[in-house]
Amino acid sequence: MLGHSFKSWILATRPWSFPASAMPVLVTLAYLHWMGVSVNWAIGLWAIVNIIVFHAAGNTLSDYFDYIKGVDRDDTIGGMSLTSGEFKPKEIRTLSLVLLIIASLSGVAIVATTGLPTLYIGAAGFLLTVLYPWMKYHALGDVDIFLTYSLLPILGTSFVATGDFHLQALWLSAPIGLITVGILHANNARDIEHDRRANIKTFAMLIGEKASAIVYCAEVIIPFVWIAAGCVAELFPWWSLLVLPALKPAMDNARKAMRFPKEGAKQLWGVDEMTAKLQLMFSLLLTLSLFIATFTR
Numbered sequence: 111m112l113g114h115s116f117k118s119w120i121l122a123t124r125p126w127s128f129p130a131s132a133m134p135v136l137v138t139l140a141y142l143h144w145m146g147v148s149v150n151w152a153i154g155l156w157a158i159v160n161i162i163v164f165h166a167a168g169n170t171l172s173d174y175f176d177y178i179k180g181v182d183r184d185d186t187i188g189g190m191s192l193t194s195g196e197f198k199p200k201e202i203r204t205l206s207l208v209l210l211i212i213a214s215l216s217g218v219a220i221v222a223t224t225g226l227p228t229l230y231i232g233a234a235g236f237l238l239t240v241l242y243p244w245m246k247y248h249a250l251g252d253v254d255i256f257l258t259y260s261l262l263p264i265l266g267t268s269f270v271a272t273g274d275f276h277l278q279a280l281w282l283s284a285p286i287g288l289i290t291v292g293i294l295h296a297n298n299a300r301d302i303e304h305d306r307r308a309n310i311k312t313f314a315m316l317i318g319e320k321a322s323a324i325v326y327c328a329e330v331i332i333p334f335v336w337i338a339a340g341c342v343a344e345l346f347p348w349w350s351l352l353v354l355p356a357l358k359p360a361m362d363n364a365r366k367a368m369r370f371p372k373e374g375a376k377q378l379w380g381v382d383e384m385t386a387k388l389q390l391m392f393s394l395l396l397t398l399s400l401f402i403a404t405f406t407r
Contacts, residue, residue, distance in 0.1 A: 114197070122173075122191040122202060123166035123209070126383050130255075130290040131165035132158050133393035134263040137286060138279050139271055140400035144347060145279075147272050153224065154271040160216045161235075161263055167209035168239040168258075174202045175243035181301075181308040210239075224270045231266040238262075247310040251298070252291050260287025281345045285333030289392060292329035293385045296363075299326060299370065300378035319371040326381075327364040330388060334360065337396070347403035356392040363388065 139154045176182040177192040177199055184193055191197045217232040238245075238258045245254040260283045268276045298305065298314035299322040305312050314322045334357050340346040363384055370377040 114201075118191075118196065119205065122170060122197060122205060124169045124173075125166075127169060127293065127386050128162050128165060129386050129390035129393065130259050130293055131161045131263070133389055134260055134282070134286050134290075135161060135267045137282055137393050137397050137400075138264045138267040140397040141279050141282055142268065142272060142276060144400040144404045145276065147276060149271050150273075151271075153220070154267060156216075156220060157263075157267055157270055160213055160220065163209055163213040163216065164235065164239055165259075167206050167213055168242055170202050170206035170209065171240070172243050172246070174199055174206060177202075179243075179247070179308060179310070181305060181310060183304070210236075220270060224273070227269055227275075228266065231262055231269070235262050235266070246298075246312060249311045249313045249316050251294055252313045255294050256283075256287045256291050259290045278345070281340060285336045285396075286389075286393065288329045288333050289385065289389045292326055293382050293389070295322065295326050295329060296367070296378055296381040296385055299323070299367070300375045300381070303375070323367045323370050326367040330360040330363055330385065331357075333392065347399065347407075349399040349403040349406070350396060352399040352402075353392055353395045356388060356395055359384065359388050359391065 135158045142149050182193050221228045238254050242254050245251050264279050264283050268279050298312040302315050337350050337353055341348050341350055366377050366381055
């Protein structure tokens with residue numbers, strides 16, 4: 111793995127996307143704390159690092175298969191580490207395998223520290239990470255991402271950080287998961303024509319440009335409605351409305367998406383990265399609100 115700078119290796123993992131994996135864990139820790147549950151913060155932070163490494167492995171594995179299958183080519187935006195010629199496919203494959211091994215060994219250590227239920231959740235996450243390219247090519251990528259970066263991390267964090275499953279935390283899965291799926295959906299909607307050329311099927315391809323734009327808007331707007339409704343239902347503290355400033359970038363992204371059917375894929379260039387930034391902003395504000403609510407009640 112010589113011949114490239116450390117920065118190049120890091121960039122090959124697409125670090126801009128890491129809020130999709132780190133934020134579900136962080137928000138869950140804050141939510142459990144607000145619930146009054148005793149939280150093991152050291153294990154919680156360890157879980158954040160571990161899921162980020164898994165995410166990096168998944169990103170590079172996806173880039174490798176997209177390149178090998180011809181999904182990513184010289185005229186596509188994705189998989190730049192390979193399409194630019196900077197890395198050889200074997201190098202990205204090796205990087206992915208190394209990251210998977212590191213994350214798996216770390217996961218085994220977490221299992222040894224917290225108990226057997228962690229193994230089941232971790233094994234499901236591992237399988238979904240490895241199977242993601244196949245699921246993406248068969249229009250199941252959105253389901254995979256929701257499970258891998260919303261439902262499973264929230265359940266897993268609940269158990270490893272407290273020693274028990276607190277199912278109330280699953281109320282977080284919809285707002286966090288929808289924005290994360292929006293990252294993938296923006297990417298796949300932008301790449302509909304390229305993916306069709308590669309003879310794969312994504313969810314965005316199945317529903318078409320106009321429906322894809324509407325679905326993306328729902329994915330970035332519904333989380334705000336969900337949080338507001340949750341405050342009314344006392345599932346979240348009223349302080350959670352602090353997420354509302356993130357509605358501005360969400361609306362900006364939605365407007366770009368709605369121009370996509372008429373004006374073409376260029377309208378979605380960079381929207382996947384902007385959605386990852388939206389996830390970061392939304393989740394940090396929600397985390398902050400939960401801490402404020404804890405200390406002001």
